[in-house]
Amino acid sequence: MCGIVGIVAHEDVNQNLYDALTVLQHRGQDAAGIMTCAEDKVSLRKSNGMVYDVFRQDHMRRLIGPMGIGHVRYPTAGCNSSAESQPFYVNSPYGIALTHNGNLTNSEELEEELYRSDLRHINTSSDSEVILNVFAHELQKVGQQKLTPEGVFEAVRSVHKRCRGAYAVVAMITGYGIVGFRDPFGIRPLIFGSKENRHGSRDFMIASESVALVSQGFEIERDVAPGEAVFFDVDNKCHVRECIDNAKLTPCIFEHVYLARPDSIVDEVSVYKTRLRMGTKLAEKICRSRPDHDIDVVMPIPDSGRTSAMSLAESLGVPYREGFIKNRYIGRTFIMPGQAVRKKSVRQKLSPVSLEFKDKVVCLVDDSIVRGTTCSQIIEMARDAGARKVYFCSAAPAVRFPNVYGIDMPTPEELVAFNRTDEEVAKVINADWLVYQDLQDLVECSRAGNRQIESFECSVFDGKYVTGDIDAAYMEKVAASRSDASRFDSDSIASGDASLINVHNDT
Numbered sequence: 280m281c282g283i284v285g286i287v288a289h290e291d292v293n294q295n296l297y298d299a300l301t302v303l304q305h306r307g308q309d310a311a312g313i314m315t316c317a318e319d320k321v322s323l324r325k326s327n328g329m330v331y332d333v334f335r336q337d338h339m340r341r342l343i344g345p346m347g348i349g350h351v352r353y354p355t356a357g358c359n360s361s362a363e364s365q366p367f368y369v370n371s372p373y374g375i376a377l378t379h380n381g382n383l384t385n386s387e388e389l390e391e392e393l394y395r396s397d398l399r400h401i402n403t404s405s406d407s408e409v410i411l412n413v414f415a416h417e418l419q420k421v422g423q424q425k426l427t428p429e430g431v432f433e434a435v436r437s438v439h440k441r442c443r444g445a446y447a448v449v450a451m452i453t454g455y456g457i458v459g460f461r462d463p464f465g466i467r468p469l470i471f472g473s474k475e476n477r478h479g480s481r482d483f484m485i486a487s488e489s490v491a492l493v494s495q496g497f498e499i500e501r502d503v504a505p506g507e508a509v510f511f512d513v514d515n516k517c518h519v520r521e522c523i524d525n526a527k528l529t530p531c532i533f534e535h536v537y538l539a540r541p542d543s544i545v546d547e548v549s550v551y552k553t554r555l556r557m558g559t560k561l562a563e564k565i566c567r568s569r570p571d572h573d574i575d576v577v578m579p580i581p582d583s584g585r586t587s588a589m590s591l592a593e594s595l596g597v598p599y600r601e602g603f604i605k606n607r608y609i610g611r612t613f614i615m616p617g618q619a620v621r622k623k624s625v626r627q628k629l630s631p632v633s634l635e636f637k638d639k640v641v642c643l644v645d646d647s648i649v650r651g652t653t654c655s656q657i658i659e660m661a662r663d664a665g666a667r668k669v670y671f672c673s674a675a676p677a678v679r680f681p682n683v684y685g686i687d688m689p690t691p692e693e694l695v696a697f698n699r700t701d702e703e704v705a706k707v708i709n710a711d712w713l714v715y716q717d718l719q720d721l722v723e724c725s726r727a728g729n730r731q732i733e734s735f736e737c738s739v740f741d742g743k744y745v746t747g748d749i750d751a752a753y754m755e756k757v758a759a760s761r762s763d764a765s766r767f768d769s770d771s772i773a774s775g776d777a778s779l780i781n782v783h784n785d786t
Contacts, residue, residue: 280380281378281379282300282351282491283303283350283379283448283469284299284378284449284487285449286483287345287346287483287484287512288345288346288483289345289478289515293315294339295484296342296348298495302491306487306538307353308353309327309328309353310328310333310350310363310364311325311328311330311333311349311351312364312366314347314376315344318344319454321453322342323366324342325364347451348376348449350364350365352365353687365405367407371415372415372418374452375414375451376451377410378449378450379447380446380469381446383409383445384746389410393413397413410448411450413442414435414448426452428512431510431518432520435460435508439522439523445462445684445736445746446461447468447487447503456510457483457485457510457511459503459508459509461506462505464528465505465526466685467487467531469487469502470487471484471492472485472499472500476515480515485509485511488539489544490543502545502547504521505526505527507521527733528546528732529733529736531736532735533647533682535554535724536646548725552727552728553727554586554587556590557674557724558591558592558674559594561587561716563594564714572595576599576640577592577598578641578642579603579643580603580644580646580653581605584643584644584646597642600635601632601635602636603630603632604632606630626656629660631661631663632664635664636666640668641669643671646673647675648673648678648695648704649689650694650695654671654708654710658709671712673713674716675715676715678694678740679691679694679739681754683749684746690757722734722735
């Protein structure tokens with residue numbers, strides 16, 4: 280999960296890119312980067328840290344130009360070094376910078392091809408650098424001295440033929456424009472829009488979520504279709520092309536569960552309304568299972584559990600209360616590397632309002648349960664605050680399988696629901712009753728917003744990987760790279776160097 284953005288305009292785009300990245304900060308807290316282009320000169324600033332940590336006034340002054348791309352990152356594997364922050368850049372052909380959200384499932388094979396056949400060197404463990412070099416090589420094969428939109432689309436077609444997995448890409452070609460494209464399944468989100476500028480033409484913006492466009496005053500055009508490419512040239516003209524046959528929209532359902540902001544529209548589906556429906560479905564399941572339930576109060580785990588908790592409480596006719604107050608200066612626990620850091624952060628992040636718990640049967644609602652670390656500590660906090668019983672509702676089904684498409688789901692053994700029944704999970708997290716959303720209900724909650732979506736990528740719940748290339752050997756590699764032990768080892772040696780460069784510019 281990362282956040283990506285690109286803008287082609289008639290004025291400097293540095294401030295718009297910065298502001299858009301702050302809106303997308305929830306998609307990655309480890310690193311941030313912006314690259315801009317002024318005629319044939321590009322400027323880059325990227326480093327580890329939050330957006331407001333990475334960019335200072337002197338950086339912004341140097342990030343000039345009417346075209347640029349930005350990225351916020353969190354790693355799914357490998358070290359957390361600033362060398363792996365994005366955008367990545369290659370100077371041939373033309374000068375290309377690229378940002379990427381997702382995960383390639385054949386990156387090792389591609390890296391070998393790039394070295395042996397394409398004569399290109401990969402300097403990091405990031406598959407984003409791999410897809411950049413694949414795109415650059417295919418663009419070079421087009422062989423146009425003056426690049427045309429059709430030449431760009433031809434290169435994207437070749438990328439689709441070579442790359443497997445999930446990828447939403449925004450790439451900037453120096454002096455020509457910005458291209459965005461999405462994998463043939465549309466697993467990771469990508470949306471674009473425009474607004475009229477003072478010259479009477481249109482500025483264009485493309486980003487991971489609609490909220491980034493709206494925050495900068497852009498009108499939403501539509502989502503990028505699976506297998507499609509959108510190219511905004513330096514003359515502020517938009518070119519669109521389908522670049523692969525038989526594409527099928529199969530978006531990641533976890534975007535609706537947790538990843539996306541509730542005020543975003545993803546594939547024409549309101550994330551907020553989806554989460555409301557998830558709470559209603561949970562209430563229906565509670566009433567089927569225990570029509571004489573004794574719930575006194577419903578409380579969300581802030582922030583992502585709030586929307587579902589509100590509709591659940593309303594459907595049950597039970598009071599809704601904010602029982603936990605969130606420290607706004609602690610990051611998202613789910614995407615923090617290392618179990619020890621996650622455990623420490625929970626009590627720093629939340630504090631209970633004791634009066635709301637005393638002698639009550641409390642129903643806590645969260646978006647999902649992954650490792651069980653957070654919810655078990657929250658349940659303990661609720662009991663310490665005086666709750667008589669603590670029930671726990673997950674707005675998503677049990678997470679039993681790793682994600683291979685760009686979400687940092689841990690190894691199966693680190694998932695609390697792996698090889699456990701719901702009752703066994705309840706004992707592990709010390710809940711008096713545990714209620715999971717049914718997968719069929721979750722899918723229906725999301726599809727209700729867009730009936731054109733026939734299916735979703737639900738592999739973390741059902742173990743079915745839509746790209747069809749995931750086997751036991753691949754999963755072993757994923758486990759080796761994502762365990763907390765390996766993450767700790769790589770983090771401990773990661774460099775924290777910042778990067779500010781001007782390519783083709785000595786200043």
